[in-house]
Amino acid sequence: xxxxxxxxxxxxxxxxxxxxxxxxxxxxxxxxxxxxxxxxxxxxxxxxxxxxxxxxxxxxxxxxxxxxxxxxxxxxxxxxxxxxxxxxxxxxxxxxxxxxxxxxxxxxxxxxxxxxxxxxx
Amino acid sequence: xxxxxxxxxxxxxxxxxxxxxxxxxxxxxxxxxxxxxxxxxxxxxxxxxxxxxxxxxxxxxxxxxxxxxxxxxxxxxxxxxxxxxxxxxxxxxxxxxxxxxxxxxxxxxxxxxxxxxxxxxxxxxxxxxxxxxxxxxxxxxxxxxxxxx
Numbered sequence: 107x108x109x110x111x112x113x114x115x116x117x118x119x120x121x122x123x124x125x126x127x128x129x130x131x132x133x134x135x136x137x138x139x140x141x142x143x144x145x146x147x148x149x150x151x152x153x154x155x156x157x158x159x160x161x162x163x164x165x166x167x168x169x170x171x172x173x174x175x176x177x178x179x180x181x182x183x184x185x186x187x188x189x190x191x192x193x194x195x196x197x198x199x200x201x202x203x204x205x206x207x208x209x210x211x212x213x214x215x216x217x218x219x220x221x222x223x224x225x226x227x
Numbered sequence: 228x229x230x231x232x233x234x235x236x237x238x239x240x241x242x243x244x245x246x247x248x249x250x251x252x253x254x255x256x257x258x259x260x261x262x263x264x265x266x267x268x269x270x271x272x273x274x275x276x277x278x279x280x281x282x283x284x285x286x287x288x289x290x291x292x293x294x295x296x297x298x299x300x301x302x303x304x305x306x307x308x309x310x311x312x313x314x315x316x317x318x319x320x321x322x323x324x325x326x327x328x329x330x331x332x333x334x335x336x337x338x339x340x341x342x343x344x345x346x347x348x349x350x351x352x353x354x355x356x357x358x359x360x361x362x363x364x365x366x367x368x369x370x371x372x373x374x375x376x
Binding site: 116117118120125128 | 240243245294295321325328
């Protein structure tokens with residue numbers, strides 16, 4: 107399974123990858139982008155099955171990226187991994203077409219719980 | 228106090244996330260900045276120094292190695308050598324960047340990591356402090372000291 111991680115923090119991208127491996131997702135192949143704009147420019151070539159995206163990023167934030175994706179007809183499975191996780195953000199994410207939101211700090215179990223209904227594993 | 232005093236439970240969650248280990252942080256108010264050898268400096272939006280996070284060498288090596296899954300033996304070797312590798316130093320910077328959120332809440336001003344310095348510290352005036360003994364599983368034990376305006 108191809109997974110695109112979109113976060114302006116290099117360390118956070120690394121932590122997400124490591125946590126997914128700890129959660130047992132050993133077969134995932136990762137690609138990375140530093141913000142929504144970079145992700146939008148490369149996603150068609152990469153063709154991920156799942157996008158894990160930060161909310162607050164420079165240039166193009168996560169919700170702008172998700173809206174741009176859906177407007178372009180891209181239905182890739184999408185989840186936010188973000189520090190802030192208010193009810194308002196969760197409903198905004200759902201309305202825009204996100205399947206889940208994982209709050210930071212997260213654990214391997216947080217990802218298992220969020221991903222199980224989405225990728226069936 | 229302008230900024231938040233780091234909470235033990237939040238620190239544990241944060242350390243567990245960045246290290247990938249079961250973290251056990253216990254408050255220990257006996258640490259002073261003179262016990263430490265690394266200082267992360269946090270500045271407000273005007274560039275003024277407003278908070279610091281200090282750690283000792285074993286903690287720097289442990290956090291620096293754990294972030295990118297460098298085996299614990301690598302951290303032990305750095306402690307024996309008395310210095311951390313450039314990779315561990317870069318990782319320590321990233322860890323401190325993540326820990327910056329422990330000082331903030333919805334009601335505090337914003338702060339950000341400026342730099343992580345070794346040995347020579349700029350003192351933080353009128354600071355409130357909290358310090359912790361930390362257990363980072365297979366990466367061993369360490370010390371963290373937080374100071375904030």
